[in-house]
Amino acid sequence: MENDVATRIYLPVFLLVFLCSASLPQTSQYEFNLDTTRDHLSALSQTIGVRVAGTSGEQQAAEYIASKFTEYGLEAEIQPFSARAVFVGDITSANVIGTNTGIDPGYGTIYVGAHYDSVKGSPGANDNASGTAVVLEVARIFATHEISPTIKFIAFGAEEYGLLGSKYFTEQLDFFDIHFSPGMINLDCVGYGTGQVASTIQGTDFSLVIKTAQIANSMGLGITTGFSGSSDHVPFARIGIPSVFIFTDAVEKPCGPNYHGSTDTFETIDFDGIRRVGIITESVIKDLAENAQLQIGTVVYLPILSN
Secondary structure: OOOOOOEEEEEEEEEEEEEOOOOOOOOOOOOOOHHHHHHHHHHHHHHHOOOOOOOHHHHHHHHHHHHHHHHHOOEEEEEEEEEEEOOOEEEEEEEEEEEEOOOOHHHOEEEEEEEOOOOOOOOOHHHHHHHHHHHHHHHHHHOOOOOOOEEEEEEEOOHHHOOHHHHHHHHOOOHHHHHOOOEEEEEOOOOOOOOEEEEEOOOOOOHHHHHHHHHHHHOOOOEEEEEOOOOOOHHHHHOOOOEEEEEEOOOOOOOOOOOOOOOOOHHHOOHHHHHHHHHHHHHHHHHHHHOOOEEEEEEEEEEEEEO
């Protein structure tokens, strides 16, 4: 015999409310410091040198990056991971994350990253101490700002073995980390070439590439657009986060004539190119932060009565 007392069944209904973002506090004019960027690049490519994933060189670089994040006032985290690299086998590497927590998680997270490992036999000045150095400098700039969205600055490990660090990082993201994100900026090979390129992978959100080009061109820093699937923006773009890959255009071959060679040294770096990329990156981060929208997820339980 069935119980005649009504049974209440509670079903969750998710309501998303979209509100206007708080503005990024006004800051002083252009702050990008080329001297500190140069110091980071020297420390990574000269003092530490070769930084193959899973080796002591990569570990020293991770510790250096974490120490700088802490020095700047960010919450620093080393995120270790194990992965299987093609033709190499199992390796242990790490991502290094510096976080400036925003005023409300509902504004989402901006991701700014670059890989810090190099290939065997190469000090990896352009590929990619250059991108890592710029990430460290923009991390310094934004570390003490009270900003609506959270910003995570990430140095990815084991990129040279197949984007292993960025793949691992994105696998740890939840629904809100992905769908509330204003975007991801990736810097790779920004220290050699005649111009800047903003790209992402085909078939994904192109909006951040367009925004980057508009910002760069408005400052007289011409930038071209296109598609490239060969760096750490790829895992972010594939899960739906608007992504832009900024690099400098090398006519000879990707990353220039010293690409993956012993001649990819500090002495070959074009610091004026790095300065331009730094200005663009800082401006895109500020634009994303100022225009981030508050997105609140609320759970409402509605009773359903049945006899």
